[in-house]
Amino acid sequence: MDWQKEDLKYIWHPCSQMKDYETLPPIVIEHGDGINLYDIDGKCYKDVISSWWCNLLGHCNPRINNAIKKQIDSLEHVIFANFTHKPAITLCQELMKILPKGLCKFNFADNGSAAIEMSLKMSFQYHYQTGHPEKKRFMALTDAYHGETIGALSVGGVDLYSELYKPILLDVVRIEGPDCYRCPYNQNRESCNCECFKKAEEVFVEYGNETAAIIVEPLLQGSAGMKIYPPLYLKKLREICNKYNVHLIADEIATGYGRTGKMFAFNHAGVSPDIMCLSKGLTGGYMPMSIAITTQEIYDAFYDDYLKGKAFMHSHTYAGNPLACSAAIEVLKILREENIIEKANKRAKYFNKIIKENFLQLEFVGEVRSIGLINAIELVKDKKTKEPLDYHKRTGYQIYKKALEKGLLLRPLGDVIYFNPPLIIEENDMDFAVNTALECVKTILYH
Numbered sequence: 001m002d003w004q005k006e007d008l009k010y011i012w013h014p015c016s017q018m019k020d021y022e023t024l025p026p027i028v029i030e031h032g033d034g035i036n037l038y039d040i041d042g043k044c045y046k047d048v049i050s051s052w053w054c055n056l057l058g059h060c061n062p063r064i065n066n067a068i069k070k071q072i073d074s075l076e077h078v079i080f081a082n083f084t085h086k087p088a089i090t091l092c093q094e095l096m097k098i099l100p101k102g103l104c105k106f107n108f109a110d111n112g113s114a115a116i117e118m119s120l121k122m123s124f125q126y127h128y129q130t131g132h133p134e135k136k137r138f139m140a141l142t143d144a145y146h147g148e149t150i151g152a153l154s155v156g157g158v159d160l161y162s163e164l165y166k167p168i169l170l171d172v173v174r175i176e177g178p179d180c181y182r183c184p185y186n187q188n189r190e191s192c193n194c195e196c197f198k199k200a201e202e203v204f205v206e207y208g209n210e211t212a213a214i215i216v217e218p219l220l221q222g223s224a225g226m227k228i229y230p231p232l233y234l235k236k237l238r239e240i241c242n243k244y245n246v247h248l249i250a251d252e253i254a255t256g257y258g259r260t261g262k263m264f265a266f267n268h269a270g271v272s273p274d275i276m277c278l279s280k281g282l283t284g285g286y287m288p289m290s291i292a293i294t295t296q297e298i299y300d301a302f303y304d305d306y307l308k309g310k311a312f313m314h315s316h317t318y319a320g321n322p323l324a325c326s327a328a329i330e331v332l333k334i335l336r337e338e339n340i341i342e343k344a345n346k347r348a349k350y351f352n353k354i355i356k357e358n359f360l361q362l363e364f365v366g367e368v369r370s371i372g373l374i375n376a377i378e379l380v381k382d383k384k385t386k387e388p389l390d391y392h393k394r395t396g397y398q399i400y401k402k403a404l405e406k407g408l409l410l411r412p413l414g415d416v417i418y419f420n421p422p423l424i425i426e427e428n429d430m431d432f433a434v435n436t437a438l439e440c441v442k443t444i445l446y447h
């Protein structure tokens with residue numbers, strides 16, 4: 001059977017111009033092992049982007065596999081309204097031990113965008129039910145990414161995804177967010193005082209009173225090209241949110257679970273959000289699950305006699321799926337018992353060192369930035385002016401194709417090449433990834 005041909009007959013792949021598949025047909029993966037993916041011809045691809053940032057501890061991790069196998073023979077799924085099960089309860093107990101202070105009520109959904117939608121609705125309804133029906137807008141940062149359903153897309157600020165849909169999106173209050181590589185205040189992220197926060201202050205003065213919540217990707221704006229900004233920005237946000245009675249929603253879908261070197265990106269700032277969204281690493285990248293976790297205070301605003309109509313009438317069929325919960329419990333156990341984050345942080349130093357050594361000297365590399373094991377290389381036309389490469393050349397895409405030939409799975413964001421590998425990646429695979437990516441960049445840019 002020609003599996004690629006059969007695929008193209010039926011499947012409309014996510015976030016893809018299907019015409020591109022004429023020259024680059026879908027790669028049919030048969031099995032995975034650690035950071036390796038093997039196609040039906042036995043060719044190996046090193047997955048250094050964690051399969052869209054979700055695979056945390058390697059493919060087919062034996063411990064997670066066993067946890068799911070064990071669960072499946074007792075209960076695969078059950079309605080989550082008025083019913084519950086041990087895996088969901090245990091998962092909450094375990095998360096309570098490590099979450100930022102104050103977060104203690106768990107509302108389950110089945111993908112990242114759904115958790116975002118839930119947070120926005122929850123925040124609006126909280127204000128409505130506590131005497132502030134005028135608080136019905138949301139703030140978000142430029143270049144933000146929060147998913148692609150209508151509400152999540154509305155708070156997002158990456159034109160590639162949202163521009164076309166503007167006529168049907170919510171009217172969001174946009175704050176010009178941090179842009180550390182091209183800082184308009186000529187500061188740098190290691191030493192600045194978040195001079196750019198002034199923009200947020202101006203917006204809060206104007207719109208704070210009609211705003212329910214601001215949503216942010218803490219420290220790392222992933223889809224924007226792995227843009228990194230300092231924790232101080234989050235601290236300042238926490239203060240101003242308190243002042244204006246605006247909820248701070250942390251979209252930790254990509255940054256949670258050790259990706260930034262700590263369990264949650266908010267840990268770097270030492271403050272707590274009012275709602276935190278988790279997904280991706282939550283189940284180790286095994287099962288679609290997400291949680292919006294919030295405070296007692298928000299929870300209490302919904303708690304009353306049924307006929308008062310204050311309940312949060314939001315549900316997803318697969319909320320709290322026991323298989324996903326079992327995977328998620330095992331992930332937390334592995335992180336703890338195998339000291340995964342601590343070890344990853346040690347290897348992250350090596351990774352960042354070899355990336356800088358190899359890439360910084362190239363004339364087309366504007367910046368190498370890193371946080372945790374995430375490393376991004378921004379390609380530019382001119383190092384001095386930081387002028388981007390010509391968008392029409394699709395340089396990142398050419399590099400992507402070249403890397404696939406060589407058995408490396410990159411997925412550049414425009415012309416930003418990045419690595420966001422499973423936390424278990426070892427030095428020899430780091431060497432392979434860096435050498436291969438370097439070869440590809442050189443081949444495409446110096447041909």
Ligand SMILES: *Cc1c(COP(=O)(O)O)cnc(C)c1O
Pocket residue numbers: 111112113114116145146147148217222251252253254255279280
């Ligand atoms: C992936 C992602 C989402 C959306 O999650 P989906 O499961 O793809 O809907 C939202 N926010 C951030 C920061 C993400 O990285």
